[in-house]
Amino acid sequence: MTATVLDPLTALVVVDLQKGIVGLPTVHPTEGVVARSATLAEAFRAKGLPVFLVRVTGGAPGRTEGPGRSGEPAADWADLVPGLGRKEGDIVVTKQQWGAFHGTALDLELRRRGVTQVVLTGVATSIGVESTARAAHEHGYHVTVAVDAVTDMDADAHRNSVERIFPRLGETGTTDEIVELLG
Secondary structure (H helix, E strand, C coil), rough: CCCCCCCCCCCEECCCHHHHHHHCCCCCHHHHHHHHHHHHHHHHCCCCCEEEEEECCCCCCCCCCCCCCCCCCCCCCCCCCHCCCCCCCCEEEECCCCCCCCCCCCHHHHHHHHEEEEEEEECCCCHHHHHHHHHHCCCCCEEEEEEEECCCCCCCCCCHHHHHHHHHHEEEHHHHHHHHHHH
């Protein structure tokens, strides 16, 4: 599905485009994801719409069967990548879980601004982006995912999120389509 409309008060939420994550091997090069996210951020700022930059600094507790992080991350691991062109007025959200809503002030900050829709970009499609999309949908926001501004470490997981999950949570579109909807 192609994105059809953006609400008058839509926010951009950029997930985990930080130094420790963009260097991971991904399905689509992260340089393109960062560049398209920066394009969207500039377009949102030009319209006076909020830009949220989300970063992860920890992980949820509990046992998992999958591998966890090993060793101590580099000191700049959680630093947002410079390619995003962070500006004064951008809101930085620091999370400890996959999704950007649980345990953060994201919902409060969106509601304070009257936001009714979010556009999502970032890494990883099936982890941070999908978790944030699910929570946004559950919180009652309209959700749009910029499908050319997300990537994952696993091709099957990426494809599943883009083709099966995101259309059930909202709409999808390309960066160019979303910029066009911004007018």
